Amino acid sequence: MADELRVDSGALIFATLADVYISSGMIDEAISILNDGLARNPNYHLAKIMLGRAYYLKGECDKAIEILEPIYDVVKEDETANLCLSICYHKQGDHAQAMRFCEAVLRINPDNSEALKLLKEMTPERSPEPQVEVTAPEAPAPAAVVVEQPTIAVPLEAVVPAEPLPAGLQETVVETEAPVHEISELDIREIPEKTPEVESMPLAALDRPARRLLDLDSVKRVFISTKDGLLIKNYSKGDNDVEAMCASVAAICLDVDESFRMLKRGGLTRCIIEKPDETICVMAVGDSLLTVTTRIEAKPGLVFVYAHKIIEEIEEILR
């Protein structure tokens, strides 16, 4: 999949932006951009995983499953895809499938806290039946399962003494003493709103690099926008017309891009616009634009040197 990312940098761009949208809670926007991107890159599986996750975060588990299941054979080693499927099936009440994908997550990453939590939740749920039940998922299970016998769940108080358990299952029985009364709470509970992936890359992570630019004396404002002129994040306080500036910068960049397409000389990478009262430096970061406005006396070279480092940092965060 990493190879696919390297080859299709265009796809990476829309997926990166979608990830930003998801991180900032703009799920509908993320779904929209992912659907658009997938129309151009239908085989870009990472974007499909993100789309599945977006639908799951939106609460549309049916759609998430519909997107992730057909590509599962290709992405079966992906932690996010397995976690999404596990949570979605759990929410739909299909515990066998939920368990299957949960096991796959734990096989990939035994420390995945969401999967461990889910497994803990599902274990008592599966124990109201008073007999020993060993279920196997219909689809082939992952080759090496870290959590041994996770589908065996028998509460001690529910076991009829006249029916002794098979010797090999004794340990499992001891481990499943969790109270059964938790089931009702679990059923009511919403799926976790924040997955670890979302928590690990909030948009706030971009603050630090942007603040470093703002620390330069000559820098007036810094903001990130989409190439079509929508503001993603503004780092300048008390700046009311930043959205108008976003639209203007995007319009200029779009014109430049179109013009250079005519020349077949590649697209815009960065741009300095000098006005009598200020200088605007615009840099393309994937499918977004980082705009830095400086005082007229600022040295554009200095801004670019700083901005270049920051762009690398931003790309790393978004990746």
Add this chain to the structure above:
Amino acid sequence: MKIGELIKIPKVLGAGLVGEDGFIIDGRSTYEYDTEKLGAIAARVINRIKQSLNAQDASAIIYTQDNVLLLRESTEGIVFVMCQKDANVGLVRIRLSKVARAPEVS
């Protein structure tokens, strides 16, 4: 300084003076670049900057994957220089400013 002399700067691929309507007034370029196209692009970009940012006497330096295009408004029109991305953009910018102050048609 004459506009045609801008082309003598190392790694400059084309330079010229274009009216706001995009018609070329003067210009020179290497064989693979069409001065008229460059002029049209220069006029389009400067007009867009003026329109979008409400800026008079705007100038711009545009970096693409392969080239750098420098644009500056002058009394006679828009002066533009297209160079390779590894050109000395600082030097080109200084020369462009000189030309833009009083452009001389060759």
